[in-house]
Amino acid sequence: MTASDDRYASLLAPWERNRIAVGNRLAVAPMTRISATADGTPTETMRRYYERFAHGGFGLVITEGIYTDQAYSQGYLFQPGLSDRQQAQAWRGVTDAVHAGGGKIFAQLMHAGALAQGNRFRTESLAPSAIQPKGIQMRVYRGEGAYCMPRSMSDADIADAIDGFARAASLAMDIARFDGIEIHGANGYLLDQFLTDYSNHRKDAWGGAIDRRIRFSVEVARAVRRAVGADKPVGIRISQAKVNDYDHKWQEAEAGAAAVFGALADAGLDYIHVTEFEAWRPAFGDHGPSLAGLARRYAPGLTIIANGSLEDPVRAVELLRHDADLIALGRSALANPDWPRLVAAGRTPRAFDQGLLSPLGDIKPFEIEA
């Protein structure tokens, strides 16, 4: 893709570091679309959905959250999985299509923990502690009413969950041929439940101060690294906010960020993907660095991906200048699968419409607008 609008040249420059090699700095953020078959197999519609982003110029596509095992990880009915060879084979159709379009694609691996609201293998859910989640289930993902009271995980449950991530990562790389793995450590799901003070009341080595609450994420990262080997990119997504608690902030503030990002930097990861509602805002209070800036400070040398309301390319360029190496777009990528091409041509991306959030309908093969 050639840029005719030089203001955005930094967004269109390649990135090659930390085992990541992408054609530009623009990634599609992970977005759950509950559009797989009932048994978690990716469909032809999903293939067309994902390939459009590559044709539209995104250097990297990060998939929706994919469940990892046939036990407690599934969060939503019609969520795709990477829990067996059949699901992995079907993902191969998606990865081949993205590759043919010139893009790279990472699998986001997810365990819903206490936020599971549609799991065809289990009726109960697991969590670090038996504490009912805040908020109510998401209707857009076919949920209704309060979340269930989860069961507190035993040591065996913890080992099984970690193992699930490792197995799914192997299937993702060896059979589905993804280019990398993103571990979902954000938004209130299982890893974030361990990290969050009010959902983790454990008295053992998995709970306590924040440097202990991040341990589960670290062990998942280490297991995934072992599973995929030394040369494939592995990253993790981190947030303060949760799907069931939008305003949450780490009470340890910058000291917490130092503990979290420092521990992750030592866990064999290549990148940290930070998501905040508005990525450029101070992470804590009215002043100071953004959460992406703090990731950069405390995980030096890792690639930083920033996400959150970055649909304005001027803002995205600004963030790349100091805090981040790649920019991930969610809603604006749904509205503009060709956002990189539009912006390179100096055109204004289309506005996001709530109707785009419903499960995938019939996606037409990608056509670039004249």
Ligand SMILES: Cc1cc2nc3c(=O)[nH]c(=O)nc-3n(C[C@H](O)[C@H](O)[C@H](O)COP(=O)(O)O)c2cc1C
């Ligand atoms: C429909 C939809 C589904 C989402 N599903 C996921 C998901 O599976 N995993 C995840 O980490 N974030 C998920 N998110 C959050 C997005 O990745 C992103 O953080 C959010 O949309 C904010 O970025 P934006 O301002 O560019 O839209 C989802 C967001 C939307 C709109």
